[in-house]
Amino acid sequence: xxxxxxxxxxxxHPGSFRxxxxxxxxxxxxxxxxxxxxxxxxxxxxxxxxxGGPMDVWEEDQHPWLVAEKAAIRRWVAxxxxxxxxxxxxxxxxxxxxxxxxxxxxxPEVGLGDVSLTDEGRADxxxxxxxxxxxxxxxxxxxxxxxxxxxxxxxxxxxxxVQAMRVGANAYGVQFHPEIVAETVAxxxxxxEYWASLQKxxxxxxxxxxxxxxxxxxxxxxxxxxxxxxxxTKIAG
Numbered sequence: 001x002x003x004x005x006x007x008x009x010x011x012x013h014p015g016s017f018r019x020x021x022x023x024x025x026x027x028x029x030x031x032x033x034x035x036x037x038x039x040x041x042x043x044x045x046x047x048x049x050x051x052g053g054p055m056d057v058w059e060e061d062q063h064p065w066l067v068a069e070k071a072a073i074r075r076w077v078a079x080x081x082x083x084x085x086x087x088x089x090x091x092x093x094x095x096x097x098x099x100x101x102x103x104x105x106x107x108p109e110v111g112l113g114d115v116s117l118t119d120e121g122r123a124d125x126x127x128x129x130x131x132x133x134x135x136x137x138x139x140x141x142x143x144x145x146x147x148x149x150x151x152x153x154x155x156x157x158x159x160x161x162v163q164a165m166r167v168g169a170n171a172y173g174v175q176f177h178p179e180i181v182a183e184t185v186a187x188x189x190x191x192x193e194y195w196a197s198l199q200k201x202x203x204x205x206x207x208x209x210x211x212x213x214x215x216x217x218x219x220x221x222x223x224x225x226x227x228x229x230x231x232x233t234k235i236a237g
Contacts (some may be wrong), residue, residue, distance in 0.1 A: 001236065003028040006069060008053025008142040010035075011187040015179030018224050020229045027223050030061035034064045047078050047083045050090030052177065053223070054193040056104075056142055057089070057096045066093075070174060073097040077171040083236040084171035085228075088140050091165070091173030098148035098167055108141035109159040110201035111210055112217070115176060121164060125235055126172050135218030136163075137214060137221060139188065141197050143175065158169050170235050173211050178225040182218060185211040 003021065005014060005028055012020075013030070021028055027211070029045070031037045034053070042048075050073065057165050060066045076099045077084050086094045092102040117132050127134075144159040147153065155164035155174070164174045177184070189207070190195045198207045 001026045001047065001048045001233070002045045003049055004040070004042070005030045006039075006048070006050040006072075006090070007032050008034050009191065011191070012052045013179075015177075015181045015184065016047060016225045017179050017229055019219060020226060023236050024233070033069055034063070034127045036065075039068055040164070042072065042076055042082075045082070047085065047232065048073070049178075050084070050093055052090060052139075054191055055089070057092045057102050059207060069093065070097040077167060081154030081168065082170070083232065084167075084173075085232055087171040087177060087179060088175060091175050092142055092144055093228070094167060094171060094173040095144040095146075095148055095151075095162075095165070096104060098151070098171075100144060100148035100151065101146035102142050103145045105141055105143050105160070107159075108197040108201045109143075110140075110198050111138060112136070112213060113138050113157060113159065113176075115155040115157045115163040117164075118153055118195075120152045120166075124166060125153050125155065126166070126228065128231050130224065134224060135217065135220060136178070136215075136224075137180045137184075138176050139194060139197070140175060144173075150154050172232075174228075178221065178228055180214070180221050180225075182215070185214055199220065225232040 055063050142164040151167040153162045153165050
């Protein structure tokens with residue numbers, strides 16, 4: 001199995017998924033788009049994984065590489081019809097690349113929060129073996145507000161109606177961060193945009209305490225990520 005990874009920030013990588021991939025001898029190629037990496041030919045890969053980032057999906061003037069990235073996502077999903085997994089920004093990019101919409105939220109969703117599977121989510125192979133209510137780690141100020149054609153919402157909560165979705169047969173996006181590892185909060189809080197959203201959402205004390213709240217939950221987050229990885233592997237054939 002060969003995975004192509006689109007990254008938009010060095011510290012926002014596949015996290016725990018890299019450990020699962022190493023254990024299964026999965027090959028992966030990382031394209032660091034914000035650093036100027038070129039997108040390689042797509043046909044040699046089995047899964048496209050698109051990570052998060054501090055930029056917004058509409059900021060093509062500031063980040064011109066978003067144009068090529070969206071085109072690659074459209075080709076991967078609509079033409080090649082191969083499995084896709086997007087996290088946070090990658091979830092939003094899946095939506096807008098295929099004709100959906102993403103907009104700024106009234107308040108960012110940062111920290112711990114549950115998502116509930118929809119009827120479609122409970123029946124979907126991506127969430128096989130997971131409970132109907134999943135505890136998640138969140139860090140976003142944009143949400144998907146309109147699904148693309150041939151898409152269904154798989155999970156939701158009060159903060160964002162589309163916490164997970166499937167487009168077509170095998171393209172998935174999740175708004176939350178299943179890839180979180182022990183270093184994630186410390187790494188991300190050094191990013192100015194992330195620190196600002198963290199303080200806005202949780203206040204100064206909540207922002208300072210977030211890492212301590214997350215630490216005891218890391219084993220559960222890892223179990224969720226492991227289940228998603230197993231399910232993605234089956235979906236990818």
